[in-house]
Amino acid sequence: MIDYGIKYVFGIPGAKIDQLFEELEHNSNPKKPQLIITRHEQNAAFMAAAVGRLTGKPGVVLVTSGPGVANLATGLVTATSEGDPVIALGGQVPRDDLARLTHQSIPNQSILAPVTKNSVEVQNPNNLSEAFANAYQEATDTKNGAVFISIPQDVIGGTVTRPNMRVTPAVEQGVPAQSQLAEVASKIKQAKMPVILAGMRASQQRSTQALRQLLKQTPLPVVETFQGAGVISHDLEDLYFGRVGLFRNQIGDVLLKNADLVLAIGYDPIEYEARNWNQDQKGIVINLDTVAPELTQDYQPELILQGDLADTLNALAQLLQDDYQMSEKTKNQLRTIKQQFDQRDVPPEKVVNGVQHPLTIVQELQKHVDDSTIVTVDVGSHYIWMARHFRSYEPRHLLFSNGMQTLGVALPWAITASLLHPDQQIVSVAGDGGFLFSGQELETAVRLHSNIVQLIWVDGYYDMVRFQEQVKYGQEAGVKFGPVDFVEYAHSFGAAGLRVDQDHDLQSVLDQAFATEGPVVVEIPVDYSQNAQLKQELLPDQFH
Structure with a gap:
């Protein structure tokens, strides 16, 4: 954890994992993570997930065996579904008790597998460093989410003879093919009413900066999802047409319904299902994201571009420089809708x-x-x-x-x-x-x-x-x-x-x-x- 720059560990101790709590509390290394004791394991998982959402780096939650591990489920499924990187560490009974009906013996790995990106149980102390290195990489790889490591009591207390894994650089994504970018730019230029749907991954810091630069030269109306909140800055507020989510009855829904092109940027269907905003859609949909989209009857984009969002948006901006002009009729319609939208507050x-x-x-x-x-x-x-x-x-x-x-x-x-x-x-x-x-x-x-x-x-x-x-x-x-x-x-x-x-x-x-x-x-x-x-x-x- 020190090697990976982990600043905080949230959790509640117990007998099967207390040796790690002792080390966190009393280790003399000034770079050790700060131990934050909470009042419930579920809340500890929420706190770790907030580290992930606010910093982009995994938060760490540490709990004991049995109910300690079971209490993580809600926090981890929330983090995984909502794209927050988390590494969860859970105590487990000694290895020779795993198959017995012993105190607090539960199948940790199996219980948390459905709510995480990956769930493993370490069977040898020498694998601990490898498990953490892979958990870090998995949690931060798109789509971000939670990873769980179960550690039996005799493994945490075992002897390690191998060196720590080296910290590997983050996996960088590239930019989609130039031909794809050119096609997107062409379709935007041809559109009468292009609308941007900014989702959860559009709110990552670099992606937001790139989107704002694009909008300053190519002013397109923007609708945010709830987790896309904040991508529109004060100086771009004229382009903000609210947020969509839950019920299909917002100004943003009207815009999406009438758009002849929807540019979905960092959009995740778990935020707001396409069957809501894309119902009876007449225009085309273009998907820009770091991950491939889930395809459904209601979401079948005409173009799918996968790659680093910030770099993709910067490349697209170069192809759109001073080339797109919205018609006066559409501008007037947007102004009218904008006035009505602002009055609703x-x-x-x-x-x-x-x-x-x-x-x-x-x-x-x-x-x-x-x-x-x-x-x-x-x-x-x-x-x-x-x-x-x-x-x-x-x-x-x-x-x-x-x-x-x-x-x-x-x-x-x-x-x-x-x-x-x-x-x-x-x-x-x-x-x-x-x-x-x-x-x-x-x-x-x-x-x-x-x-x-x-x-x-x-x-x-x-x-x-x-x-x-x-x-x-x-x-x-x-x-x-x-x-x-x-x-x-x-x-x-x-x-x-x-x-x-x-x-x-x-x-x-x-x-x-x-x-x-x-x-x-x-x-x-x-x-x-x-x-x-x-x-x-x-x-x-x-x-x-």
Whole structure:
């Protein structure tokens, strides 16, 4: 781990793997990873995945055998589906106990194989270095994801006679054939309404920079997926037509539906299935990515270009220099749609007893952050409002779980973001249901002195399920839970706690929260009465 520059290891110890924890805690090497003890293995996996998403390098999670390993499953499937590199290390019973019904003996390798890119169990101490080297390479090879290494207790305590593996350079991808690039450029020049769909891999730092350079010389309208958030910078905002995901009823959906060419860049179908945005598609689709796309009846691109995204976009830009001009008619149509899109962010003015409309919370939060602020978002009704209406202008600064839609990710992700950026204030947004999936990590945040503003939108329901049940069945089931005093909850962990109510308005409470050092929890009552609109049918075709 030292050789590979691993900075943090997240986890919980146990007897089968405690020797490695002892080494991490007491080793005198100043370059050793910092050991971050969490309150649940699942949250440790989330924290490791956030390292992967924010840095592009694998985060490491370390747990003990039995339930320690089993508790990794949700975190690892989230990382693998959403493209976050992770190396998971799990303890195992001694090798001669593997076939016995002994304490905490479970088939580690088999259990985690379906949720990782690769799952191995090391049977010889001399193979440990090889296993880690291959895990690092596998986790960072496209598509990024999680890799698991199971280590029996007698292997971790065994004698190693071989030297460490050398750190090998990353595998670099090339640029697609010049003839393919020329064909893409030609089709863009011929198109009346070309639209870019920017997906999760478009939000990698180099790819985003290259895409922005392309857009400055060839201004094309851009629709982001939720994980593509932030690829459009402030100076390119005129080209931003929102994000698509979950329900097919956004301005971006209208653009994609009417495009005669969709340039899908770094798009992954797990973010937003093609059967949603590509339904009844009349135009052609071109796929630019680092991986070959999954082909379905709804996604059959006319051209597929595979290679390094940044280099591919830079090469394409050279072929498009000053050559594409959008018609005035199309420009006017886009301006009209853009005006309507921007108006959708305006909240109602009326506030009753401190209960806030979702757009009011989004708008007020927007005023308290800048482009450098990292905002992590949990899953729930609030996540839809945030994804549709919150503006972010830097890649991977607005984080969503959009592949698995995993509850509980926001606070663990925020803790990692605070570790990586200790001088910045991090924002975490959750509902009152999802927050308690990982709320115990508030103690971890306090222990690490994390500068986190944790917003909790409170309504007393698993509301993302509730409003969809109401739309489908006219009633609801299994979605209500009891109240929690989140201010007192925060105080019990040693964090600050604030509440928005009829005597404490949202703006002043957020002012106080952002002026507070360390973790602060803000309880905000929210009015979700307009949520049924989130699932409305596709907007009227505004091109006719």
